[in-house]
Amino acid sequence: DAAPKRILVTGGAGFIGSAVVREIIGETPHSVLVVDKLTYAGNLDSLKPVAADPRYDFIRADIVDAPRMQSVFAQFQPDIVMHLAAESHVDRSIDGPGEFIQTNVVGTFTLLQATLGYWRGLPAARQTSFRFHHISTDEVFGSLGPEGFFIETTAYCPNSPYSASKAASDHLVNAWRHTYGLPTVLSNCSNNYGPYHFPEKLIPLTIINALEGKPLPVYGAGANIRDWLYVEDHARALLTVATQGAVGGSYCIGGHNEKTNLDVVHAICALVDELAPDRAIGPRAGLVSFVSDRPGHDLRYAIDPSKIAVDLGWRPRETFESGLRQTVQWYLEHRDWWERIRTGVYRGERLGVA
Numbered sequence: 001d002a003a004p005k006r007i008l009v010t011g012g013a014g015f016i017g018s019a020v021v022r023e024i025i026g027e028t029p030h031s032v033l034v035v036d037k038l039t040y041a042g043n044l045d046s047l048k049p050v051a052a053d054p055r056y057d058f059i060r061a062d063i064v065d066a067p068r069m070q071s072v073f074a075q076f077q078p079d080i081v082m083h084l085a086a087e088s089h090v091d092r093s094i095d096g097p098g099e100f101i102q103t104n105v106v107g108t109f110t111l112l113q114a115t116l117g118y119w120r121g122l123p124a125a126r127q128t129s130f131r132f133h134h135i136s137t138d139e140v141f142g143s144l145g146p147e148g149f150f151i152e153t154t155a156y157c158p159n160s161p162y163s164a165s166k167a168a169s170d171h172l173v174n175a176w177r178h179t180y181g182l183p184t185v186l187s188n189c190s191n192n193y194g195p196y197h198f199p200e201k202l203i204p205l206t207i208i209n210a211l212e213g214k215p216l217p218v219y220g221a222g223a224n225i226r227d228w229l230y231v232e233d234h235a236r237a238l239l240t241v242a243t244q245g246a247v248g249g250s251y252c253i254g255g256h257n258e259k260t261n262l263d264v265v266h267a268i269c270a271l272v273d274e275l276a277p278d279r280a281i282g283p284r285a286g287l288v289s290f291v292s293d294r295p296g297h298d299l300r301y302a303i304d305p306s307k308i309a310v311d312l313g314w315r316p317r318e319t320f321e322s323g324l325r326q327t328v329q330w331y332l333e334h335r336d337w338w339e340r341i342r343t344g345v346y347r348g349e350r351l352g353v354a
């Protein structure tokens with residue numbers, strides 16, 4: 001139903017979380033409270049488009065902090081929780097897995113406990129309509145060979161510290177539903193791209209380096225395949241799952257856009273050449289630089305999104321070509337957003353990133 005709801009969004013200052021918040025404030029009557037620790041990946045600049053709206057509010061807090069989470073629930077009285085707060089970068093999980101266990105596993109546990117305590121105190125009707133939506137990744141399913149797709153019943157087989165921590169959190173969420181009756185819903189999405197994406201990830205890093213004529217690092221031979229989804233398509237899917245998903249259900253989200261990493265980098269080079277030609281730099285494809293592969297790099301991810309299409313009527317609006325063009329255009333027009341990240345101004349400090 002379209003009645004205004006109170007939605008608590010953890011990780012709402014991140015890439016996908018901020019897209020969800022912009023979608024909620026821009027397209028629905030609902031109210032939002034963002035709970036975010038503002039790690040290096042959290043950026044209030046990404047929430048500027050909604051910052052003045054009276055239906056939007058923000059609290060800086062760590063989901064691992066149990067008393068803080070209890071008071072957030074007591075004060076905000078949410079109808080829906082959308083849990084996106086996480087450490088999200090695979091390379092960082094290889095170099096330092098501790099934070100991933102803390103936030104993704106202990107943090108999800110802490111949030112579940114706070115949610116359960118709050119939910120048990122609700123009147124019966126609100127207990128029934130309440131939802132805890134856990135946002136997860138297709139990486140929990142491990143790596144595919146050249147054939148086949150991930151679906152909701154695919155067995156879990158996580159390979160990186162990041163995906164193992166997300167798999168653990170998915171299992172906790174399902175256990176809290178099965179054991180305590182908490183009305184949860186889960187979604188597992190493929191790789192996202194689009195505006196406000198932190199420039200450590202493949203697509204924004206490649207766009208920015210291509211613009212500046214810097215080397216474009218590609219792991220191994222660039223043959224790994226990812227299934228890309230435009231972040232605003234994901235944000236709409238998430239709101240659909242949070243408000244209409246079946247309790248205990250899980251939904252695989254993807255847009256049938258399988259590309260090798262090298263194809264992605266070449267597509268970006270062609271777009272940057274077209275939209276920001278620079279004679280001194282020349283054709284950007286010449287900047288591709290193969291670097292040694294990520295340890296344990298999963299070969300292929302691909303989603304079959306039939307269930308969310310059939311059951312909930314969600315379909316992506318963007319193709320990879322249209323979404324990538326908009327993304328490159330956005331980075332061209334929002335130099336201030338990524339310059340502030342590179343200089344560390346967005347966190348009130350300098351990162352020293354070249």
Ligand code: NAD
Nearest residue numbers: 011013014015016037038039041042062063085086191192
């Ligand atoms: P992100 O790294 O851009 O944002 C994560 C946000 O969580 C940041 O704002 C950060 O400050 C916040 N955060 C981190 N630790 C916290 C803590 N302990 N307490 C409170 N806030 C904390 O990540 P993203 O790409 O927006 O991903 C969001 C979610 O979606 C994650 O759960 C991720 O696993 C999942 N996901 C991401 C992708 C993708 O392609 N990016 C695909 C599928 C699923």
